[in-house]
Amino acid sequence: MVNSGPRTGSGSTLSIREVSKMHFAADGSFVLALDRITLNVAAGEMLALVGPSGCGKSTLLRLIAGLEPPTTGELWVGTTPIVGPSAERGLMFQDHGLFPWLSVRRNVETGLAIRGVLRQCRHEVEEFMRLVGLEEFADVYPHQLSGGMAQRAALARALVNNPQVLLLDEPLGALDQFTRMRMQDEILRLWKARGTTMVLVTHDIDEAVYTCDRIAIMTPRPGRIERVIDVQLERPRQRNDRRFTELRVELLETLHLTGGDNRGIGPSNALAAKE
Amino acid sequence: MATSLTDSQSTALRVHPQRGSTPLPSALIALLPTAAALVALAVHRFLPDAQLPPLTWLETVPSWQHPYPLILCTLIACSLLATTLQAAFRSLQPSIRHFSPLFAGAVAVLGAWELITVKLNWLHQPFFPGPDEVLGAMIEQRKILLESAWHSLQLLLAGYCVGVIAGIVTGVLVGWFSQFRYWAMPALKVVGPIPATALIPLVMALWKDSFLCAVALIAFAVWFPMTILTSSGIANVRQSYLDVARTLGAGRIYLIFRVAIPAAMPNIFIGLFMGLGASFLTLIVAETVGVKAGLGWYLRWQQGSMEYAKVYGALIISAAFFSTLMTMLFRVRDWVLQWQKGVIKW
Numbered sequence: 001m002v003n004s005g006p007r008t009g010s011g012s013t014l015s016i017r018e019v020s021k022m023h024f025a026a027d028g029s030f031v032l033a034l035d036r037i038t039l040n041v042a043a044g045e046m047l048a049l050v051g052p053s054g055c056g057k058s059t060l061l062r063l064i065a066g067l068e069p070p071t072t073g074e075l076w077v078g079t080t081p082i083v084g085p086s087a088e089r090g091l092m093f094q095d096h097g098l099f100p101w102l103s104v105r106r107n108v109e110t111g112l113a114i115r116g117v118l119r120q121c122r123h124e125v126e127e128f129m130r131l132v133g134l135e136e137f138a139d140v141y142p143h144q145l146s147g148g149m150a151q152r153a154a155l156a157r158a159l160v161n162n163p164q165v166l167l168l169d170e171p172l173g174a175l176d177q178f179t180r181m182r183m184q185d186e187i188l189r190l191w192k193a194r195g196t197t198m199v200l201v202t203h204d205i206d207e208a209v210y211t212c213d214r215i216a217i218m219t220p221r222p223g224r225i226e227r228v229i230d231v232q233l234e235r236p237r238q239r240n241d242r243r244f245t246e247l248r249v250e251l252l253e254t255l256h257l258t259g260g261d262n263r264g265i266g267p268s269n270a271l272a273a274k275e
Numbered sequence: 276m277a278t279s280l281t282d283s284q285s286t287a288l289r290v291h292p293q294r295g296s297t298p299l300p301s302a303l304i305a306l307l308p309t310a311a312a313l314v315a316l317a318v319h320r321f322l323p324d325a326q327l328p329p330l331t332w333l334e335t336v337p338s339w340q341h342p343y344p345l346i347l348c349t350l351i352a353c354s355l356l357a358t359t360l361q362a363a364f365r366s367l368q369p370s371i372r373h374f375s376p377l378f379a380g381a382v383a384v385l386g387a388w389e390l391i392t393v394k395l396n397w398l399h400q401p402f403f404p405g406p407d408e409v410l411g412a413m414i415e416q417r418k419i420l421l422e423s424a425w426h427s428l429q430l431l432l433a434g435y436c437v438g439v440i441a442g443i444v445t446g447v448l449v450g451w452f453s454q455f456r457y458w459a460m461p462a463l464k465v466v467g468p469i470p471a472t473a474l475i476p477l478v479m480a481l482w483k484d485s486f487l488c489a490v491a492l493i494a495f496a497v498w499f500p501m502t503i504l505t506s507s508g509i510a511n512v513r514q515s516y517l518d519v520a521r522t523l524g525a526g527r528i529y530l531i532f533r534v535a536i537p538a539a540m541p542n543i544f545i546g547l548f549m550g551l552g553a554s555f556l557t558l559i560v561a562e563t564v565g566v567k568a569g570l571g572w573y574l575r576w577q578q579g580s581m582e583y584a585k586v587y588g589a590l591i592i593s594a595a596f597f598s599t600l601m602t603m604l605f606r607v608r609d610w611v612l613q614w615q616k617g618v619i620k621w
Binding site for chain 1: 519524
């Protein structure tokens with residue numbers, strides 16, 4: 001199944017077991033970035049990781065991607081342990097990470113080219129370019145794209161590889177409110193069509209409630225999962241729904257961000273700060 | 276669009292030109308080189324010579340066949356042709372408007388040169404010959420000058436290519452592998468800043484062949500800036516490019532050759548430019564190390580025999596030679612780095 005042609009578009013389960021991560025500094029000191037995290041994500045589920053700066057949510061994402069090894073604990077995708085990065089786990093950053101020296105089309109093709117299946121799968125590239133509405137911009141360079149278009153291109157690049165798990169690290173953080181809301185629908189549409197398991201790191205509470213099945217709230221120093229909230233709202237969700245607002249308030253209360261008395265986590269804009 | 280406006284609208288939109296900013300008509304600008312060349316010709320023809328020119332082959336040709344007045348006449352002919360063409364084809368006007376003042380300026384420099392040497396003798400023979408004598412020397416020596424330039428080109432390209440390839444290889448090794456960096460950086464810091472020409476005794480001890488010696492010197496001069504800039508470009512590739520490539524399944528070979536090196540290209544080109552400059556300098560000096568041909572060798576030789584007209588002729592050829600190579604490298608860069616160009620947002 002690994003690295004062989006197009007895969008069927010269904011996600012895998014993701015299981016994080018007792019994972020800790022220490023960051024060591026050159027002077028011998030260390031920081032406990034993640035403290036015994038245990039979390040299971042069902043196949044095809046969309047999970048949000050929210051929390052203030054420094055709670056380790058991006059670190060956790062890097063561990064799932066296999067870019068860094070955990071200090072202790074294990075991570076599994078389906079029935080295989082994660083030992084390094086793989087095309088099965090796509091990643092998308094806030095700064096889109098498109099290669100500026102390649103045209104948009106060549107960027108989207110990158111994953112297929114690396115796996116040596118570009119010739120068989122060229123039609124998929126076209127399909128995804130159309131899906132994210134960039135077919136007219138296939139031959140321009142990334143610096144010619146607007147922020148939202150660059151993120152759509154990055155999304156297409158991650159999805160064309162047909163990953164079983166897609167990891168999104170504040171993918172819409174740098175976009176304006178209108179573009180962000182449009183992109184949320186776009187991601188939901190693609191998620192529904194592909195059935196990919198998704199983990200979304202975000203500092204936008206609305207975004208988490210609007211898009212995700214479950215929301216894991218993390219607290220910093222050391223990074224822990226404080227609570228996991230089920231979002232039992234039927235889709236398509238309404239942002240002005242009463243239960244949507246209630247859930248939002250519940251989340252803000254868990255994060256001690258309801259205003260006035262801000263004990264615990266510090267200034268109320270802690271979440272808005274870029275990690 | 277303006278034609279569809281009614282009278283009152285166009286009155287409201289009329290732009291008042293600022294006083295004194297009326298642009299000169301194109302024909303007048305196109306004639307600037309002609310005017311400058313006519314003045315230079317008059318200086319050449321009617322002012323008496325104050326400098327005593329040496330006896331050269333020019334003595335045997337009639338005065339109107341001398342190279343300097345012939346070149347001025349050719350320029351006048353070209354300028355008049357350009358003036359006619361820009362009247363016929365409006366699309367030529369912008370480039371002719373752009374280049375005419377530059378050509379006129381170049382002619383003025385030639386005229387001033389003749390004025391302060393031949394005509395007024397503020398600068399004396401034999402160190403400061405006039406333009407006619409220098410052009411005459413270039414024509415007389417055209418064969419050996421071309422041979423020298425050809426020889427220099429071979430030497431330069433051989434040394435430059437060796438230096439660039441070696442510099443990119445060491446630069447990638449230093450930039451990518453921390454083990455290699457640990458050992459190589461101190462060595463680079465000690466060896467790199469040595470001027471290549473200071474190594475002349477060493478290379479002469481290593482190789483008998485003077486061509487090899489010169490190639491080694493030029494290669495060394497190019498290698499150092501290439502190594503430093505390539506390695507810093509590789510070491511500073513944005514982490515997100517590498518992370519994304521790895522999650523798309525990329526292995527180490529792909530990361531180095533398809534991510535790190537393309538991302539480091541802007542830096543690598545700075546190294547290529549610095550290396551080219553260093554190679555010119557080293558070439559001229561290296562050609563005095565027993566090499567019996569080349570522009571540097573020719574310069575030394577003519578300077579030794581006090582033939583300053585030939586020295587200036589060789590300098591003019593060298594300038595054309597080096598600036599052509601620089602221009603070619605600029606073209607290559609613009610083509611390779613076209614993804615950097617432009618800030619147009621869709």
